[in-house]
Amino acid sequence: VIDIRKLYGQTGMFTYDPGFTSTASCQSAITYIDGEKGILLHRGYPIDQLAENSSFMEVAYLLLHGELPARKELETFSYTISRHTMVHEQMLTFFRGFRRDAHPMAIMCGAVGALSAFYHDSTDITDPEQRMIASHRLIAKMPTLVAMAHKYSVGQPFLYPDNSLSYTGNFLRMTFGVPAEPYVVNPIIENAMRRIFILHADHEQNASTSTVRLAGSSGANPFACIAAGIACLWGPAHGGANEAALNMLREIGKPENIPQYIARAKDKNDPFRLMGFGHRVYKNFDPRAKVMKATADEVLKELGKSDPVLDVAKELERIALSDEYFIEKKLYPNVDFYSGVILNAIGFPTDMFTALFALARTVGWVAQWNEMISDPEQKIGRPRQLYVGAPQRDYIPVEKR
Numbered sequence: 326v327i328d329i330r331k332l333y334g335q336t337g338m339f340t341y342d343p344g345f346t347s348t349a350s351c352q353s354a355i356t357y358i359d360g361e362k363g364i365l366l367h368r369g370y371p372i373d374q375l376a377e378n379s380s381f382m383e384v385a386y387l388l389l390h391g392e393l394p395a396r397k398e399l400e401t402f403s404y405t406i407s408r409h410t411m412v413h414e415q416m417l418t419f420f421r422g423f424r425r426d427a428h429p430m431a432i433m434c435g436a437v438g439a440l441s442a443f444y445h446d447s448t449d450i451t452d453p454e455q456r457m458i459a460s461h462r463l464i465a466k467m468p469t470l471v472a473m474a475h476k477y478s479v480g481q482p483f484l485y486p487d488n489s490l491s492y493t494g495n496f497l498r499m500t501f502g503v504p505a506e507p508y509v510v511n512p513i514i515e516n517a518m519r520r521i522f523i524l525h526a527d528h529e530q531n532a533s534t535s536t537v538r539l540a541g542s543s544g545a546n547p548f549a550c551i552a553a554g555i556a557c558l559w560g561p562a563h564g565g566a567n568e569a570a571l572n573m574l575r576e577i578g579k580p581e582n583i584p585q586y587i588a589r590a591k592d593k594n595d596p597f598r599l600m601g602f603g604h605r606v607y608k609n610f611d612p613r614a615k616v617m618k619a620t621a622d623e624v625l626k627e628l629g630k631s632d633p634v635l636d637v638a639k640e641l642e643r644i645a646l647s648d649e650y651f652i653e654k655k656l657y658p659n660v661d662f663y664s665g666v667i668l669n670a671i672g673f674p675t676d677m678f679t680a681l682f683a684l685a686r687t688v689g690w691v692a693q694w695n696e697m698i699s700d701p702e703q704k705i706g707r708p709r710q711l712y713v714g715a716p717q718r719d720y721i722p723v724e725k726r
């Protein structure tokens with residue numbers, strides 16, 4: 326038996342760490358998580374304080390620049406973002422190339438990557454000024470593109486941005502407004518969206534952020550890097566989880582059916598998992614889930630809706646949290662468990678959920694991308710592997726195989 330690891334000189338010191346569960350790929354001063362205690366801080370500020378008190382623009386500035394903005398800085402930043410909300414008219418033609426029933430995330434992967442074809446003056450990553458313009462453009466244009474993806478799928482005309490509204494208000498209007506009618510932003514819904522955006526803004530080195538960093542480490546332009554992050558976010562184990570969680574809650578249908586789903590989640594021969602439960606880092610309550618739960622109650626009360634799905638969610642949480650399996654494995658509801666219920670109540674189709682996540686996470690992605698590019702220790706990301714394939718052998722002609 327040949328030890329091929331020795332044969333190929335792979336006996337040196339490197340860690341074999343599938344899923345990077347214990348490997349730090351970078352240094353970062355942006356977000357801190359203590360998964361055991363359920364703590365999440367952005368630049369030192371607790372997530373619940375930010376979700377309660379700050380605007381999304383303040384959080385975007387904080388993540389990007391490291392400090393909360395002074396009033397004048399906030400005004401200038403918000404103004405700058407509002408100046409970049411338009412997309413090139415040719416993007417409309419680009420959108421029309423998609424099938425009507427295209428998933429919004431499929432559109433977003435293409436549309437955001439395509440921005441690099443429009444903004445040649447902000448793709449030189451060695452120039453800090455160009456990097457900042459690209460960051461502003463991405464933060465500003467995401468709501469426009471996500472709203473366009475929605476309008477396209479429902480066959481309604483696109484709405485141009487109204488920069489007199491807040492970042493969130495403008496997005497709600499572009500998504501739900503129609504050209505001939507005035508759109509009045511409901512402050513409770515606007516506030517719920519603000520919170521959802523803040524809660525999703527950054528989460529240190531998760532899969533999509535690591536993807537953005539890895540793509541960026543080769544010197545790829547920022548629009549292409551964020552498109553890579555969007556592709557990664559699409560998966561059901563990551564950004565697609567709130568869509569999957571809502572679908573699961575709908576499938577459960579009523580509280581009486583919960584025990585059968587809990588039993589399936591515990592069955593090792595059944596691939597089924599409770600969507601919206603568990604987290605790679607949190608082994609305690611996801612602090613974002615608590616804010617989401619309160620927001621779900623608030624939104625449903627405002628809309629005068631009693632959604633059976635919320636009742637199922639609360640009962641499922643109660644049963645799971647007192648179940649041995651979930652206690653032993655430290656599986657708690659994550660941010661996605663309640664967000665689907667809120668987005669559904671507001672009127673977003675399920676397939677828009679991940680696109681909303683991408684919109685909010687763009688702020689974290691660009692902050693992390695800028696931090697990486699500015700880091701003098703940054704190298705191209707190049708993970709190693711443990712080769713377990715065939716040893717060297719000679720080619721056999723096809724007639725002799």
Ligand code: ACO
Pocket residue numbers: 561562563564566590591597598599600601602603604605606654656659660661
């Ligand atoms: N339901 C049932 N069992 C679960 C669940 C779940 N939701 N999550 C984890 N487990 C079990 C696993 O089967 C495993 O059991 P074992 O030790 O007997 O093998 C154990 O708990 C550990 O799970 P891992 O998959 O090893 O944990 P990992 O850190 O790799 O996965 C993940 C984390 C992907 C989030 C997982 O918990 C999961 O699939 N959850 C459902 C999907 C979800 O909600 N994703 C959203 C994440 S948050 C976000 O992206 C914003």
